[in-house]
Amino acid sequence: MKQGMALEVMLSGESVLLTGPAGAGKTFVLNQFIRMVKSEGKHVSVTATTGLAATHLGGTTIHSWSGIGVSDQLYSGFVDNIAKGRREIIEKTDVLIIDEISMLHDYRLDMVDEVCRAVRGKDEPFGGIQLIMSGDFFQLPPINRGDSRAGGFVVNSNVWQELDPAICYLEEQHRQDDEELLDILNALRAGELRRNHAEKLLARVDVVPSGDEPLTELHTVNIDVDHLNNERLETLEGDEIFYTQTTTGSKNYVESLQRSVLAPATLRLKKNAFVMAVKNSMDRKYANGSLGVVIDFEPGTEYPVVEFKSGKVVTMSPDTWELRDGDKKRASITQIPLRLAWAITVHKSQGMTLDSARIDLRKAFVEGMGYVALSRVKNLHSLYLSGINQMALRVSEDAQIIDINLRDKAARDLKRFAHLDGNIEKRKTELLKKPVKKASGWADKIAKMRESYPNAYKPWDAQQDAALKEKFQNGVPVKELSQLLGRHEGSVVMRLQKHFGEDIVI
DSSP, X not given: OOHHHHHHHHHTTOOEEEEOSTTSOHHHHHHHHHHHHHHTTOOEEEEXXXXXXXXXXXXXXXXXXXXXXXXXXXXXXXGXXXXXXXXXXXHHOSEEEEESGGGSOHHHHHHHHHHHHHHHTOOSGGGGOEEEEEOOTTSOOOOOOTTSOOXXXXXXXXXXXXXXXXXXXXOOOSSOOOHHHHHHHHHHHHTOOOHHHHHHHHTTBTOOOSSSOOOOEEESSHHHHHHHHHHHHHHSOSOOXXXXXXXXXXXXXXXXXXXXXXXXXXXXXXXXXXXXXXXXXXTSSOOTTOEEEEEEEXXXXXXXXXXXXXXXXXXXXXXXXXXXXXXXXXXXXXXXXXXXXXXEETGGGTTOOBSOEEEEETTOOXXXXXXXXXXXXXXXXXXXXXXXXXXXXXXXXXXXXXXHHHHHHHHHHHHHTGGGTTOHHHHHHHHHHSOOOOOOXXXXXXXXXHHHOTTTTOXXXXXXXXXXXXXXXXXXXXHHHHHHHTOOHHHHHHHHHHHHOTTOXX
């Protein structure tokens, strides 16, 4: 099915599973749908099974939205004790989106259904809410831990059978431009990996890229990623520049959002640092996963100037991530949308397109991990392997059976909705004619911030630095230093750590 047709089926009010291989454009279609359905005045609740996936769409986790948290079952009286705010959000939701549906257990989808029916007082799937699920069952599966209830994919849930969602199976490829790599990925999905496929992958082991351009490495565990990024940054000459995030919202919501934002709370950069954009640029100058090098720092603001591999040179100003719960904004984080790019985990690379990458799959520990990693790059010649184990070449047998059934139903649904084909361009034209509410820009936000902190995001001069060190050594507390210097407390703390070391007691 093409993207336009999938959009039409979703806009018709049908509950849908939007699926297809990595790079088929599922997130792109979801974002278009969210924008269009909101323009029609509907209340959309955007969720995902992981916080990381939720931030890509500006939402929250389905566990948080429904109130089920990490519970394995609903306890007696659960619905009666749902907070008023949570109840109101569920009651007024017209459309519920769940992204990365492959990672949600079947019994938890049933729990969400039970909550929605009870809160909305309607004995029909999800209390009458239109459900849009998105994901690829060949990617990361639901994790069963020894101390919790075991479960399988959501297609095995009770509510799936009753809901009978339309299947929008996207077939077009918008990432890979190489038939050899596509052949390997398709063989992985079908469980038909042959000797010639394995040989092509093994031929990429220990291949050294030409030139001296830095390369992102994908690793399966966090400790390897952190070690490599810190080690590479330390080898660069020059001073480190620190950027400290600013936040809004209560502590628990901010902490939840922080776990999902790829930009670090404190971003450390130097000139010549290898970096990755971790958000899509509104003006399309860079995308989530775009790679580049810090070539300078802007005078006055000290914002990093990055030359991306595309050739574009961009001054990276702060951007904002939000944790939304239905229509309510619970928290926000504002930070430069960059991270060090010498290494990243396979899990955090989901949704990204990388120009090239060195991938270490020697420690792959779950089915689908190799498929996720290998599908991040555009072609075989931009893939460099450090090694690969047997687990990396496995996908779930259950996912293969599910895929056959989904393809069969998708073909039937395509015929059922054939009358909708071709309407999407008319819808888009009508949408473009509607006036768009201008969003508050960074200049407005920084002006607001400077009402409380006059020197926020201004470079430190020698006089301020001297005053900071002198007063701190004389016992002036951080809160008072913040007021005296007109800077956020977090900025003061980071500056003190720069002068006196990170182990300083504050």
